[in-house]
Amino acid sequence: MFDAIALPASRILNVLQHQVGWFACVLGAAWGHPLLGCMVALAAHTTHVFATVQPMKELKLMFTVALLGTVLDSIHRSLGVLSFASSMGPSWLAPLWISMLWLGFATTLAHSLAWLRDRYALAALLGFIGGPLSFFAGYRLNAVAFPQGLPYSLFVIACVWALVMPCLIALAKAMVANDPPVPYRFFSPRLGIFSLDTQSVAMAQASLATKEKTHSWIAYTSDSQDVSQ
Numbered sequence: 001m002f003d004a005i006a007l008p009a010s011r012i013l014n015v016l017q018h019q020v021g022w023f024a025c026v027l028g029a030a031w032g033h034p035l036l037g038c039m040v041a042l043a044a045h046t047t048h049v050f051a052t053v054q055p056m057k058e059l060k061l062m063f064t065v066a067l068l069g070t071v072l073d074s075i076h077r078s079l080g081v082l083s084f085a086s087s088m089g090p091s092w093l094a095p096l097w098i099s100m101l102w103l104g105f106a107t108t109l110a111h112s113l114a115w116l117r118d119r120y121a122l123a124a125l126l127g128f129i130g131g132p133l134s135f136f137a138g139y140r141l142n143a144v145a146f147p148q149g150l151p152y153s154l155f156v157i158a159c160v161w162a163l164v165m166p167c168l169i170a171l172a173k174a175m176v177a178n179d180p181p182v183p184y185r186f187f188s189p190r191l192g193i194f195s196l197d198t199q200s201v202a203m204a205q206a207s208l209a210t211k212e213k214t215h216s217w218i219a220y221t222s223d224s225q226d227v228s229q
Contacts (some may be wrong), residue, residue, distance in 0.1 A: 131161025
């Protein structure tokens with residue numbers, strides 16, 4: 001439907017902008033400059049919003065996930081599962097850079113992680129493995145600590161993420177219904193829309209499919225005429 005490079009290129013860029021945001025937040029916190037890290041991450045994730053064909057729905061998903069994730073990690077902090085570097089504000093509240101990490105993670109749910117849609121068992125497995133690995137990486141970079149010990153904290157995080165990940169995939173499906181996934185606009189010039197709703201995206205996809213079928217029919221007819229001559 002789209003140019004062959006459009007969707008893979010979009011997913012690669014989606015992963016890159018997420019990684020830029022992750023390292024900016026984690027290293028910013030570890031080095032004592034959390035606000036600077038948040039600003040860099042925000043700039044990276046803003047490119048994602050402007051590149052999507054449903055920016056308002058993406059924003060709603062991002063802020064919803066950021067809020068839920070902040071609450072979750074605030075609970076972890078209150079229970080002593082986690083502690084955070086460069087933490088400002090109340091002692092029970094997860095810091096701003098953690099909220100920004102969740103905001104950035106939300107940008108992947110309907111894009112580079114869209115292959116997990118309706119694969120909730122696989123999403124749970126990925127959460128069980130990927131969740132603690134992410135926090136362990138933060139631990140090695142001195143951005144987080146585990147007051148109750150490394151094995152216990154990582155096991156708790158793994159169990160929580162095994163439950164959270166399928167829920168986030170389902171949330172992304174409900175809030176950003178890209179089916180099939182839509183590439184970033186600047187990777188698919190023929191899309192040519194800046195829509196705010198799923199219906200417009202579906203209409204654009206159908207229009208592109210019709211154009212491609214028409215072009216194929218014209219090419220087939222032309223080839224047939226050449227053969228007959």
